[in-house]
Amino acid sequence: MNLTLHIWRQKNAQTKGKMIRYEARDINSDMSFLEMLDVVNWALIEKGEEPIAFDHDCREGICGSCGMMINGVAHGPQRGTAACQLHMRHFKDGETIFIEPWRSKAFPVIKDLVVDRSAFDRIIQAGGYISVRSGAAPEASTILIRKEVAELAMDAAACIGCGACVAACPNGSASLFTSAKIAHLNLLPQGKPEQKQRVLRMVQVMDEEGFGNCTMHRECEAVCPKEISVNFIARMNREYLVNSLVSP
Amino acid sequence: MQLNANIPSGPIEQKWDRQRFENKLVSPANKHKHNIIVVGSGLAGASAAASLAELGYHVQCFCYHDSPRRAHSIAAQGGINAAKNYRNDGDSIYRLFQDTVKGGDFRSREANVYRMAQISLNIIDQCVAQGVPFAREYGGLLDNRSFGGAQVSRTFYARGQTGQQLLLGAYQSLERQIDARQVEMFPRMEMLDLLVIDGRARGIVTRNLITGSIDTFVADAVILATGGYGNVFYLSTNAKHSNATAIWRAFKRSAAFANPCFTQIHPTCIPVTGHYQSKLTLMSESLRNDGRIWVPKEKRDTKSVNQIAEAERDYFLERRYPSYGNLVPRDVASRAVKEVCDAGFGVGKTGLGVYLDFTDAIKSLGADVIRERYGNLFEMYERITNENPYEVPMRIYPAVHYTMGGLWVDYNLMSTIPGLFVLGEANFSDHGANRLGASALMQGLADGYFIIPYTLGNYLATTRLEKVDNGNPVIREVENEINARLTRLLGIRGKRTVDSLHQEVGKLMWDECGMVRNAAGLKHALARIPQVRDEFWHNANILGENDELNQALEKAGRVADFLELAELMCLDALQREESCGSHFREEYQTPDGEAQRDDEHFCYVSAWEYAGTDKQPVLHKERLSFEHVLLTQRSYK
Numbered sequence: 001m002n003l004t005l006h007i008w009r010q011k012n013a014q015t016k017g018k019m020i021r022y023e024a025r026d027i028n029s030d031m032s033f034l035e036m037l038d039v040v041n042w043a044l045i046e047k048g049e050e051p052i053a054f055d056h057d058c059r060e061g062i063c064g065s066c067g068m069m070i071n072g073v074a075h076g077p078q079r080g081t082a083a084c085q086l087h088m089r090h091f092k093d094g095e096t097i098f099i100e101p102w103r104s105k106a107f108p109v110i111k112d113l114v115v116d117r118s119a120f121d122r123i124i125q126a127g128g129y130i131s132v133r134s135g136a137a138p139e140a141s142t143i144l145i146r147k148e149v150a151e152l153a154m155d156a157a158a159c160i161g162c163g164a165c166v167a168a169c170p171n172g173s174a175s176l177f178t179s180a181k182i183a184h185l186n187l188l189p190q191g192k193p194e195q196k197q198r199v200l201r202m203v204q205v206m207d208e209e210g211f212g213n214c215t216m217h218r219e220c221e222a223v224c225p226k227e228i229s230v231n232f233i234a235r236m237n238r239e240y241l242v243n244s245l246v247s248p
Numbered sequence: 249m250q251l252n253a254n255i256p257s258g259p260i261e262q263k264w265d266r267q268r269f270e271n272k273l274v275s276p277a278n279k280h281k282h283n284i285i286v287v288g289s290g291l292a293g294a295s296a297a298a299s300l301a302e303l304g305y306h307v308q309c310f311c312y313h314d315s316p317r318r319a320h321s322i323a324a325q326g327g328i329n330a331a332k333n334y335r336n337d338g339d340s341i342y343r344l345f346q347d348t349v350k351g352g353d354f355r356s357r358e359a360n361v362y363r364m365a366q367i368s369l370n371i372i373d374q375c376v377a378q379g380v381p382f383a384r385e386y387g388g389l390l391d392n393r394s395f396g397g398a399q400v401s402r403t404f405y406a407r408g409q410t411g412q413q414l415l416l417g418a419y420q421s422l423e424r425q426i427d428a429r430q431v432e433m434f435p436r437m438e439m440l441d442l443l444v445i446d447g448r449a450r451g452i453v454t455r456n457l458i459t460g461s462i463d464t465f466v467a468d469a470v471i472l473a474t475g476g477y478g479n480v481f482y483l484s485t486n487a488k489h490s491n492a493t494a495i496w497r498a499f500k501r502s503a504a505f506a507n508p509c510f511t512q513i514h515p516t517c518i519p520v521t522g523h524y525q526s527k528l529t530l531m532s533e534s535l536r537n538d539g540r541i542w543v544p545k546e547k548r549d550t551k552s553v554n555q556i557a558e559a560e561r562d563y564f565l566e567r568r569y570p571s572y573g574n575l576v577p578r579d580v581a582s583r584a585v586k587e588v589c590d591a592g593f594g595v596g597k598t599g600l601g602v603y604l605d606f607t608d609a610i611k612s613l614g615a616d617v618i619r620e621r622y623g624n625l626f627e628m629y630e631r632i633t634n635e636n637p638y639e640v641p642m643r644i645y646p647a648v649h650y651t652m653g654g655l656w657v658d659y660n661l662m663s664t665i666p667g668l669f670v671l672g673e674a675n676f677s678d679h680g681a682n683r684l685g686a687s688a689l690m691q692g693l694a695d696g697y698f699i700i701p702y703t704l705g706n707y708l709a710t711t712r713l714e715k716v717d718n719g720n721p722v723i724r725e726v727e728n729e730i731n732a733r734l735t736r737l738l739g740i741r742g743k744r745t746v747d748s749l750h751q752e753v754g755k756l757m758w759d760e761c762g763m764v765r766n767a768a769g770l771k772h773a774l775a776r777i778p779q780v781r782d783e784f785w786h787n788a789n790i791l792g793e794n795d796e797l798n799q800a801l802e803k804a805g806r807v808a809d810f811l812e813l814a815e816l817m818c819l820d821a822l823q824r825e826e827s828c829g830s831h832f833r834e835e836y837q838t839p840d841g842e843a844q845r846d847d848e849h850f851c852y853v854s855a856w857e858y859a860g861t862d863k864q865p866v867l868h869k870e871r872l873s874f875e876h877v878l879l880t881q882r883s884y885k
Contacts, residue, residue, distance in 0.1 A: 012796060030521045032632075038526055038747070045745045045800070050791050053799050055314065057487040059527045061628065062412055063318040078631075085631050110458060111797040118435065121315050125427035129420035130379045134299040134697040135370070137377035141334065144388030154381040154406060157413060161317055190379045 001027050001093035005040065007052055008100045010109050017109065019098070029089040033076060034059060034066060036088055054113040061085040061225060064160035067167065068113045069100040074164035074223040082162060082225040102167035106174070106210040117163050119209040120177060126205035127198035128181040130190050149187055157184040158226040165220035165228075171212030176220040178206045179236035180228050186239065199239045249504060249857045251870045254658040255359045260876055264363045267659070268702050272709035279304035282708055285452055285467040287439045287494050289316030289422065291415055291689060292672025293473030295696025298421035301430035303701055308465055309422065310434045310454060312489060312802075317419045320475060320487040321692060324411025325532035325625065327393060327403035328375075328689040330368035335392055339400040341365045348687060349877045351397040351577050352652070352680020353829035353845065355507070355853070358876055359659060360677045367694040372404055374697055378417040382406050393621075394537050395685040397577035397884075403686045408532055408624045414689055418696070437463075438802065439494045441726050442470065442501045442668065443716075449498075449668035450716050453726050455734075457802060460795040462730055464723045466716045469667045469704060472498060473696065476651035476673040478511060480810045480817065481762070482754025484648035485517060485530040491806035492813050495655050495674050503663040504855040504868065506656035506676035508813070509821035512683055512830050513763050514649035515581035518632055518642075519601040523751075528647040529632060531604070532625055533685040536574045538609035538618065539642070541565050541585075543593040543602050553595075553603065553641055564588055572884040579682040579830045579843075580884060582646035586763050587841070589645070596643045605641035646763060650688060652679040652830065653820075656855040656870070660703035661695060664855075666711070669704060671695035676853065681829025734794050737804050742787030746800065749784045750807045753777060753814055761818050766834040770822040774815060781811040816856060816865060823867060826850040838881070847879050 003024040010017025024040050031039070034056050041051035056066040061082040068083055070076035076086045091097065099113065107115040145153075157180070165176035182199050185191035191198070214233055221230045256263040256270070274282070282305050286297040289311040297309040311319065331344040344365040349356060372390070376382065382404050383391040392401040406413040425431040436457040443451035443464065451466040477492035478484040499505045516531045542561045549556060565584055566573045576584075585602050588594065595601050610618055615638060619626070626637045633643070655663050655670040657677055662669050672692040679687065716723075756776055760769035784807070792798040827836045827843035828850070836844045852869040859866050 028522055028524060030634075031524055032526070035524050035526050039524055042745050042747065045789055045791060046743075048789075048791065051800055053797055057313065057318055057489050058320060058323045059488060060323055060529050061631075062323050062409065063313075063320070063487060065313065065318050080627075081631060085628070087631065087634070089634060114797060117314055121317075121423060121426075121433075121435075124420060124423045129424040130377065131424060132374070132377040132421075133302045134295070134374060134421075134701065137370070137373040140332070140372045140376040141389055143376055145384055146388055147384045147386050150381050150384040153379075154413075157381050157406075157416065158409065160412075161315065184381065185379050188379050188381070190377055 001029065001088070001091070003027055003091065004096040006096065006098045009052070009112055012111055013108055027088055029087070031088045032059065032084055033070070033086040033088065034084050052113065053111045056084055059084040062160060064162040067102055067162045067164055069103065069167060071098050074102070074168045075225055080225060080227045082160070102163050104166045104172040106172060107163060107166060119211070120161050120163065120174070122209060123174065123178055123202055123205050124181065126201040127194065128185070128202060130185060131194060143189060145188060153184050153187040156180040156187070156228065156232055159228055160226060162225060164223045164225060166211065168219040168223040169212065170217055170219065171215060173214045174206050174211040175214035175233045175236065176224065176228060176230065178202050179232040182236050182239065183232040195239070196243045199236060199243055203236070203240050249664055249868055251504070251656065251664070251855055251868055252658060253357060253870060254660060255357070256659065260359060260362045263359050264366060271702055271706035274705045274709045276304060280306055282306065283308065283467045284469050284471065284704070285310070285465055286471045286473060287452060288319065288473035288475060288674070289419070290319030290321035290473060290475060290672060291418055291692035292696045293319070293471070294415065294418035294422045295693050296471055296473060296671055296700045297431055298418060298425050299697050299701045300704065301425035301428070307425070307431045308434065308467065309431055310437045310439060310452070312436065312438045312457060314435055316422060316433060316435065317416065319415060320490050321415045321689070322412045323487065324689055325408045325530065326395060326534040327405035327410045327686040328371065328414065329395070329402050329686040330372045330404060330690065331365055331402060332369060332372060334390060335401045337400045339402050343400065344368060344402065346877050347398050348678065348684055349680070350882055351684040352682055353843065353882055354680065354847070354851070354874060354877070354879055355510070355828055355872065356678055356680030357872065358874060363699070364678050364691055364694045367698045368690050370698055371690060371693045375414055375417050378421065380406060380413045380417045393534055394575060396533055396536060396575045396581070397684040405534070408534070408622060411689060414693065418693070440730050440805070441497045443722060443726060444501045444665060445716055445720060445722050446714065448666045448713070453730055458797050460793070460798070462727055464727060468708060468713050469669065471669045471671060471700065472655070472674050473671040474674045476654065477813060478648045478651050480754065480814050481648040481757050482751050483520065483525060483528050483758070485514060485528050488527060491809065493806050493809045495670070496809040496813055498655060498663065498665065498668060500858050501665065502858060503665045503668055504656035504857055505653070505816060506853050506855045507653035507820065508817045508856065509761065509824060510652035510681050510830055511648060512578060512650040512652060513582045513646045514578055515585055515646050516604060516644045517647035518629065519596055519598065519645040529628065530647070530649060531629060531642060531644060533578065535604060535622060535625060538613070538621070539574065539604040539606050540608060541574055541602055541604055543588050543595060547592040548599070562593070569884045576884045577682060577684060582763055583832060585646055601643040601645045603641035604644045606637060607641070610638065650683055652676065652681060652683055656853065660706070661699055662703070662707065667707065669700060671700060681831055734801065737790050737801060737808070738794060740785065740788050740790060742789050744783070744787050744789060746788050746790060746804045746807050749780060749788060750810065753780045753811055756780070757814055757817070761821050764832050764834055765821050767822060770818045773818045774822070777811065777815045777818065784808065784811055819865070820854055820856065823854065824850055843882070845881065
């Protein structure tokens with residue numbers, strides 16, 4: 001198939017960017033979206049033009065590196081799918097596709113489709129862990145966890161940290177990302193001792209990093225490649241409220 | 249070059265305890281004075297950086313990703329082994345040790361493997377305490393599944409995302425130490441060379457991937473945890489950026505490279521569809537627990553799969569290996585798949601594929617149980633192939649997955665350069681000629697959480713290190729070499745894309761140094777690789793500048809290193825005139841087509857020493873002795 005692409009090109013953080021039109025020829029419907037971009041880049045290199053920069057690595061939907069707005073939708077049209085796992089069979093011959101980087105104040109553009117998501121790491125630094133030194137752990141079978149609880153914690157822990165939730169949110173909120181980590185750890189008995197400071201501090205850092213507030217548009221849930229539920233945001237808000245009001 | 253494995257004396261069960269006791273300690277008051285560099289933030293790197301920081305060392309950790317959480321350990325699906333014997337099915341440390349040595353076809357070090365099996369118990373404890381959401385039974389206890397090469401159920405898992413959850417556990421511990429200012433994290437930084445001063449590893453030189461700045465970092469010890477080199481083959485299950493640059497530069501600074509030809513080809517991957525293919529996707533080995541592998545009995549059978557009657561199907565693994573069946577180790581399964589496809593029984597458009605069929609499992613267990621066990625893998629398969637594996641059997645074919653070879657290390661995980669430690673897939677230590685499923689995660693975490701914190705301390709406590717100042721001439725020299733190389737890469741301005749050259753050498757390696765090798769093919773590759781390398785340095789087209797984010801330049805540097813490493817892999821495969829594990833030389837096989845080892849002549853680790861540009865590396869041999877596991881021909885029949 002042949003496609004017309006409009007892709008955001010921006011030399012660096014200091015320079016203004018713009019949409020540039022490209023023609024993608026002889027695209028096979030079995031290709032992944034990033035393989036289609038590879039083919040476009042090969043053609044650009046052969047013409048002596050600089051290839052389009054985009055983050056990617058595992059290309060199997062788990063590392064969370066890739067991410068781009070495809071026709072205005074984070075990761076494109078297929079639900080529960082990261083851009084690297086989206087295949088060209090979901091597009092029609094002759095279609096025009098608009099490709100842009102994540103747009104959010106907290107994720108400044110570095111080049112073309114590459115953005116800086118280091119704010120996510122700083123949110124994790126604020127309590128997205130359980131404090132256990134190597135070697136200090138008790139025997140694993142002494143900690144019993146109800147299967148339903150373990151499954152729910154796993155649903156939250158499946159987050160790949162790609163940032164689609166932020167890009168899709170009209171407020172640029174990181175609530176889905178933050179709440180998923182809080183839920184993963186606070187649901188488990190191992191995470192209980194630190195649950196209060198975890199929720200208070202992570203929410204505070206999330207605000208400081210320039211992410212907006214959640215007003216329940218649920219756009220994040222719709223684009224999340226791991227289909228993480230907004231129920232975790234409700235859980236985070238409740239925990240935040242309770243822990244802000246009640247001491248110890 | 250002297251290879252001294254430094255294996256502690258005494259009975260195998262007591263070696264590690266004895267070593268830990270005999271190690272000298274660094275005083276708690278002095279630990280913060282030591283700066284330690286960790287390159288890589290996967291399971292081995294993140295766990296090492298976090299554990300060392302917890303002890304009080306000052307750690308600088310580097311990764312080329314935008315966040316340490318993205319290292320390729322994240323993609324491991326199936327699980328992690330541990331000899332917990334929660335199933336009461338006869339498992340023990342000794343059995344895990346024995347399975348691993350045998351699975352590696354007797355080309356690993358007994359003492360290292362035994363230690364890994366011992367530590368496997370602590371790893372599960374550690375990860376559970378960190379909040380890794382392993383699968384649970386209804387009673388609240390941890391669940392297990394079976395994996396290839398074992399007859400006990402010892403694999404712990406978190407759906408099909410075990411690597412992700414273990415890595416996030418290590419990443420979170422690392423982030424905790426970053427918050428505590430014990431670790432300085434340097435994302436989007438790539439190590440381009442090792443600083444060796446007075447014969448010791450004293451730092452690294454890096455390129456900042458955003459600004460292009462070349463910077464030197466000095467340390468008292470350097471730890472490489474930079475993963476494997478499977479991307480030599482272009483197509484592999486590795487992440488696109490996984491590369492050999494760090495270990496290759498260390499090799500060129502005189503770290504020995506061990507067993508470079510031992511590369512694991514994983515049997516269950518989604519087959520290739522076209523030339524544009526950028527990578528291959530693994531379907532977890534755990535699928536072989538419930539999936540049955542077969543091909544039609546008739547060659548080039550074009551009937552649709554549901555029209556092929558039960559009697560017309562050849563379940564070739566169950567037929568050839570009745571006791572292990574579909575759970576034979578990866579090397580054995582991959583070769584069997586290749587053989588049936590080469591003989592014309594393969595399925596799919598290309599004929600390079602076999603069926604992995606869940607019909608029987610769905611019938612006996614129900615679709616819900618299968619969905620719970622493998623749901624995310626089935627979805628991933630459907631997303632890529634557009635076929636629903638609940639209704640149509642999967643099609644799978646082997647693909648490059650893991651490299652058992654890597655930098656040579658002694659029992660303390662130190663390379664032949666004092667002060668340079670190598671962990672995880674980047675070293676060669678525990679898997680011999682073939683790695684068993686669910687053992688990579690175990691090894692990476694054993695190295696990082698539980699071995700390096702002890703052995704590094706002993707090195708620092710027993711070594712007198714002079715201060716290295718910024719004006720040291722070695723630093724200027726190395727920085728100048730790097731700058732010259734970058735300038736040269738950007739100055740080629742030829743006609744070909746770096747990817748096309750990478751594809752060319754990858755195809756060559758897959759054909760001649762892949763699942764099956766022979767002397768003629770290896771010699772052909774050895775003649776051809778320098779030509780491709782020459783073509784690269786004269787005709788590659790690398791656009792852009794150094795002082796910006798330049799992904800083409802990053803890629804070119806990595807491919808240039810692959811083009812040198814490929815040659816070493818072929819040299820190693822050529823000298824090893826036997827078949828063992830993943831290394832199958834056509835000339836050396838039993839009458840029924842199994843690998844024929846030659847213990848009399850080849851029971852050694854090959855360790856290659858760099859001898860200079862355009863000179864053949866020098867082969868050293870570390871003899872292996874087997875006192876606890878009887879040297880026998882591996883049989884899974």
